[in-house]
Amino acid sequence: MATNPATGEGVPVWVADYVLGSYGTGAIMAVPAHDARDLEFARAMDIAVKEVVRPADANENYESPAEGGEAFGGAGVMVNSANAEVSLDGKSTAEAREAMLEWLEASGKGERKVQYKLRDWLFSRQRYWGEPFPIVFVDGDTNTPVALSADDLPLELPPTENYKPSAEGEPPLSTVSEWVNTTDPSGSGKPAVRETNTMPQWAGSCWYYLRFVDPDNVGAPIDPEKEKYWMPVDMYVGGAEHAVLHLLYARFWHKVLYDCGVVSTKEPFRRLVSQGMILGEVEYTAYRESESGEWVPPARAGDEGVEAVSVSAEEVQKKGNGYTLVAAPGVGVDSRAHKMSKSRGNVINPDDIVAEYGADSLRLYEMFMGPLTDTKVWNTRDIEGVHRFLAKCWRLFEGGLDDSEPTEEQLRELHRCIKKVGEDTEAMRFNTAISAMMEFVNAAQKWDTRPKEALRVLPLLLASYAPHIAEDLWAQAGEGESLAYEPWPEVDESLLVASTFTLPVQVLGKTKGTVEVPADCDQEGAMAAVMDDEKLGAMLEGKDIKKVIWVPGKIINLIIPKKK
Numbered sequence: 001m002a003t004n005p006a007t008g009e010g011v012p013v014w015v016a017d018y019v020l021g022s023y024g025t026g027a028i029m030a031v032p033a034h035d036a037r038d039l040e041f042a043r044a045m046d047i048a049v050k051e052v053v054r055p056a057d058a059n060e061n062y063e064s065p066a067e068g069g070e071a072f073g074g075a076g077v078m079v080n081s082a083n084a085e086v087s088l089d090g091k092s093t094a095e096a097r098e099a100m101l102e103w104l105e106a107s108g109k110g111e112r113k114v115q116y117k118l119r120d121w122l123f124s125r126q127r128y129w130g131e132p133f134p135i136v137f138v139d140g141d142t143n144t145p146v147a148l149s150a151d152d153l154p155l156e157l158p159p160t161e162n163y164k165p166s167a168e169g170e171p172p173l174s175t176v177s178e179w180v181n182t183t184d185p186s187g188s189g190k191p192a193v194r195e196t197n198t199m200p201q202w203a204g205s206c207w208y209y210l211r212f213v214d215p216d217n218v219g220a221p222i223d224p225e226k227e228k229y230w231m232p233v234d235m236y237v238g239g240a241e242h243a244v245l246h247l248l249y250a251r252f253w254h255k256v257l258y259d260c261g262v263v264s265t266k267e268p269f270r271r272l273v274s275q276g277m278i279l280g281e282v283e284y285t286a287y288r289e290s291e292s293g294e295w296v297p298p299a300r301a302g303d304e305g306v307e308a309v310s311v312s313a314e315e316v317q318k319k320g321n322g323y324t325l326v327a328a329p330g331v332g333v334d335s336r337a338h339k340m341s342k343s344r345g346n347v348i349n350p351d352d353i354v355a356e357y358g359a360d361s362l363r364l365y366e367m368f369m370g371p372l373t374d375t376k377v378w379n380t381r382d383i384e385g386v387h388r389f390l391a392k393c394w395r396l397f398e399g400g401l402d403d404s405e406p407t408e409e410q411l412r413e414l415h416r417c418i419k420k421v422g423e424d425t426e427a428m429r430f431n432t433a434i435s436a437m438m439e440f441v442n443a444a445q446k447w448d449t450r451p452k453e454a455l456r457v458l459p460l461l462l463a464s465y466a467p468h469i470a471e472d473l474w475a476q477a478g479e480g481e482s483l484a485y486e487p488w489p490e491v492d493e494s495l496l497v498a499s500t501f502t503l504p505v506q507v508l509g510k511t512k513g514t515v516e517v518p519a520d521c522d523q524e525g526a527m528a529a530v531m532d533d534e535k536l537g538a539m540l541e542g543k544d545i546k547k548v549i550w551v552p553g554k555i556i557n558l559i560i561p562k563k564k
Contacts, residue, residue, distance in 0.1 A: 002027075005109050006100075007083050016041060033065040034073050052081050053093060123200060128163045128172040130198030132156070136182060139190040146192070148185050157198075171196045205246065206253035209233050209268060221262055228264050236269040239277060247272070273428065276374040278366070279337035280346030284311045286325055286333050295328040337377040348378055360466035361387045367430035367465060386434070390469055392441050393458065397476040401452035408495070410454045413443050415495040421461045422488065430465070437461055452477060457489045505530055506557040512536060523550040530556065 001010040011029075018037055019028060032042035033051040042049050051064045053076045063069035078096045081088035086103040088096040104110035124133075134148040134155045148155060158179035166174050173196040174180060184190040204211075207221070213230045214222045238247055247269075254268040286309050288295045300306045316323040316333050323333040340347045353362045364386040369376040406414075417440040424433035437458070444455065456477040463470035463483055474483040503517045503526060513536050515529040527548065531537045540558070547559035 006104075012047060014041075014045070014047075032071070034071055036071045036073070039065055039071040050080060052079060053077070054079050056092075123202065124197040125200045126165065126171040126197055128157070128160070128198065130201055131203040132173065132198055133195040135195040136185060136192040137195070138184045138186075138188075138192045145195070146185060152185055155194075171198070173198065202249055206250045207257065209250075210257075210263070221257070224264070227262075231263065232265045232267060233269045235271045235273060237273045237275060240274050243274065273373065275372055276370075276376055277339065278369070279375060279377045280340045280344065280348070281378050281380065282313070282335050282337045283346070284313065284316050284323060284333050284335050285309065286311050286315075286331070295325055295331040297332050298334045301334070340378075348380070353380070353383065357383050357387050358390075358468070360390060360469050364390065364434060364466050368434045370431055372428050372430060389434075389438050389441065390466060392445065393462065393469065393473060396441060396444055396450070396455065396458075397473045401450045401455050401477055404449040404451045406449075406451040406454040408499070410444075410447060410451060411492070412495045412498065413440060414454045414457060415492050416440075417461065418457065418489050419491045419496065422491065425464060434465060437465075459483055460486055460489055501553065503529070504555045505533075505536055506555060507539075507560060508562070509557060512539065519553075522552070523548060523556070526550065526556050530558075 002013050003009070004011050013027075014030075018041060030038040030041070031052070032038040032047065032049040034053055039049065041047075049066045051066045051072075053072060053074075054064065055062065055072060055074065055076045058076075065071050075093040078088040078091050078093070081096065085107065086099065088099055091099060101110075101112045105112065132155050134153060135145045136148065137144065138146055158173070158176045160172070160176050162175055163172050165172055173194070180194050180196060182192050182194060184192050210222045210227065210231070214220075214226045217223055236247065242248075250268055254263060255266060257263045258266050285298075286295060287298060287301050287306050288309060290305050290307050296303075296306060301308065311325070311333065315326055316335075317326050317329070319329075323335050325331050325333055338344055338346060350362060361383055365383045368386055369378075369382075417436050420436035421433045424430070424436065440458070444450075444458075456474075456479065459470040459473040459477065460483055462473070471483060497519065499519055500516050501519055502514050503521070504511050505513050505515060513533065515526075515533050515536070517526055517529050521529070531540065540560075543560050545558050545560055549555075549557040549559065
């Protein structure tokens with residue numbers, strides 16, 4: 001038995017293996033009334049169940065866990081929670097927690113503490129490659145590790161031709177006797193042996209961003225002035241798995257360095273962007289009866305005598321929100337995209353895509369698939385679309401550009417594109433930035449001229465997305481040095497305001513045509529334009545217009561009495 005320090009009551013101590021492995025090891029206070037696993041164990045072992053939290057909305061029909069009900073694990077109101085000095089009964093869970101902490105500290109029975117749930121870090125590796133531990137064991141004392149002094153650092157891996165463990169299963173470094181055997185770093189002259197495990201390269205990769213700032217510094221991890229100038233990192237881009245791996249450990253490492261006074265910020269990164277995962281191509285599964293070979297709906301999956309059959313994209317057809325078999329149009333098919341993995345055989349080799357479509361097409365497609373942070377499904381057939389777009393860009397510049405003066409409309413389309421691509425790239429909306437360039441190229445293909453002043457900007461916008469073809473287009477535009485040295489084009493805001501707009505014209509609420517009018521057009525000017533229009537003027541000639549509904553900049557609606 002153990003003693004509850006808050007009540008003095010005895011608490012039975014049990015050894016059990018049902019606790020979740022991720023929770024940790026050691027002594028854990030079980031609460032049968034408020035944990036389903038604890039309650040099951042308590043009932044199996046006939047251990048008393050004491051209710052201490054009750055739902056706030058519990059009524060007279062509520063059956064507590066102590067009376068045979070289910071475990072209650074939510075927030076509620078405290079019951080059966082008092083000793084001679086403090087009572088928590090009637091308090092909410094949050095209020096009770098705070099009151100209990102205050103009592104524990106005041107009575108000297110405990111103190112509040114933040115427990116960080118950092119994953120167990122398997123930091124030691126039994127392999128050659130990795131950072132060697134700067135640790136030795138002196139005079140046969142393997143229980144007392146001794147750290148090397150700063151003067152003995154860095155400790156480097158010894159050259160060797162044997163990367164295999166020893167015959168006894170010790171790490172590869174244990175076989176390099178001239179490296180392993182050394183002397184006491186304190187200068188006693190006693191023999192010592194080095195630690196032969198290595199670190200898992202986390203020791204370097206967790207703070208590499210600091211080393212980038214000051215890579216040649218041999219006296220310190222980073223110069224304090226450079227650290228204050230450059231840090232923290234503006235943006236960290238990583239997949240969702242980074243949240244519990246590199247990102248987590250980098251933050252932990254940075255906080256250690258902060259406590260040591262090496263860095264001036266508590267956090268290493270200002271902003272986190274978690275990119276979405278790209279799943280493999282959609283896989284289709286149909287089902288059929290093994291004996292008859294008859295196709296059956298997915299609802300029969302798992303039935304005896306029903307087998308799953310993988311079918312290709314060519315064997316299915318879209319129907320509503322799902323897919324059916326081409327060979328059996330009334331039979332549905334399961335469709336699902338999975339994470340790319342060698343075991344599933346759905347990994348896309350980028351080398352194959354580059355060989356067929358080029359690196360620019362691959363880059364462009366990955367950014368065009370959808371928002372950066374969304375999970376997206378790969379479809380090799382869709383690369384054709386961005387590949388055709390790049391071909392359009394090429395044809396636009398093929399044969400050279402001319403020195404004609406760009407029209408106001410051409411410049412307006414260009415500067416709309418500059419603004420959209422610039423803003424969307426800055427906000428990491430890459431797919432919509434690419435759409436803006438596609439719209440501009442489609443419009444430019446219809447131009448009667450190819451003015452260099454307007455089109456030379458396209459490669460500058462495209463360079464971040466498709467750098468190889470952008471450089472070629474830049475050269476075709478007659479430019480000399482690489483576009484990498486060119487500034488980002490500036491937007492002329494005055495060109496974004498159209499001088500005219502297309503005004504829909506309605507009669508009795510039905511659109512009969514449109515007229516082009518000045519941007520600042522009033523009702524009188526709009527009516528004049530309507531009457532001057534050949535088609536609309538002829539239709540309205542001699543008509544008695546009873547009312548004009550004018551919505552500036554939007555629409556004009558003419559009310560004319562209907563014929564009797």
